[in-house]
Amino acid sequence: MHYEIQYRPAHALAFAHLQPGESVRAEASAMVSMTPNVAVETQANTGGGLLKSLKRSMLGGESFFTNRFTAVGSPGHVSFAPDLCGDLLVHELTGTQLLIQGSSYVSAPDSVQIDTKFQGFKGFFSGESLFFLSATGYGPVLMNAFGAVETLDLNGELIVDTGHLVAFTSGIEYTVTKAGKGWIQSFLSGEGLVLRMRGQGRVYIQSRNPAEYGRAIGAELPPRRS
């Protein structure tokens, strides 16, 4: 299986090319189009148990259901698109581990295990939530970015806004801390919580923050009628 990405960076669309018998799993609602020889199977995303996957979908913005696309009899393709505008990126796993911000994950082949052994976090003040999926194994993992992607090879220390982080390789340690010196300052600064990352590895950063975009537009919208 390999990915081909078009319409970068503003409205990226990914084509997953499958050989006969190959399959790819994707977030529910990511599918745009597919060839008629592709069979779809919807599975509850119960990696790590039902409770964990419920928690994952509630905290991480990851969908509870996963679709599995398999090419039957002949080669085929499926295309995937994220909800917001922005780029798509592929990270190749070679027996290594990648930690992905819950809402950035799009799809991966069967040779990649998506797990949730990493603790999530929910901010009290800003409504920020942070939840990592762990991807291990072999093969290409597809992720979305809100805006453009910066690929950063970290060797040392870096502070990253939680809303701008897409993914990072294992070997980088992180702590969630307040952005300013005190809680009040962190709240007023609009930065809320940040990740202090340390170590050696790769970090993917997105140039826009979905939550901030939501707040900027949301503040102007009329209250939702219920």
Next chain:
Amino acid sequence: MQFQIEHGPAFAWLRVQLGAGERITAEAGAMVRQSPTLEMDTRLNAPRSTGVFGKIWGFMVAMARKMFGGETPFLNDFHGATGGEVVLAPSLSGSVVHRRLGGGSTMFVQTGSYLASSGNVDMRIRWGGLRSFFGGEGLVLLECFGDGDLFMNSYGGVTEVPIDGAFVVDTGHIVAFEGSLDFKVRSIGGLKSFLFSGEGLVCEFQGRGTVFIQSRNMDSLVSWLSPMLGS
């Protein structure tokens, strides 16, 4: 200080390398990533020279602005004894533009378009007139002055229009304009077009100077989205 504007035009951000003791001021919430060597101070958006009463007044104006303009009244200063790098991004999609201020020049920036400034750039809040409140397109401006670099963000692409004479821009499409221009907020026609033309308010410029306009309007996005939000 060195800077790069990257990932434009759709998703531009500003990357700044600060030398020892150098300082950049940014809109609250703009920080994407920063070196651990940099510190962040949060302060109210009031000129640095103002006294206590000025600050209290500034706070009241800021709160009023937060209610009407939706913009946060706080700014973050990034600085460090050994310098470092900080990346700043706006919330909406679009471009980042740089302008050097100096020699007594001023720039009026629509509050949502201010991203960052360096050096001795200071700012105060200016209202686009009472009229701008009707119609929902509040034209709340930051008057930026002093010596230094000014960075603005646009929703969509940004066009620099040199004016010599008169020019009319929809208030929602204004990013910024030079202080050398006279401006007046008005409705585009009579009462009928104010209510039905869909154009709302415009800003009429007179004189010689540059206006920066953006190719998208957040108010339009909001009015397009609002009816879709039913129960």
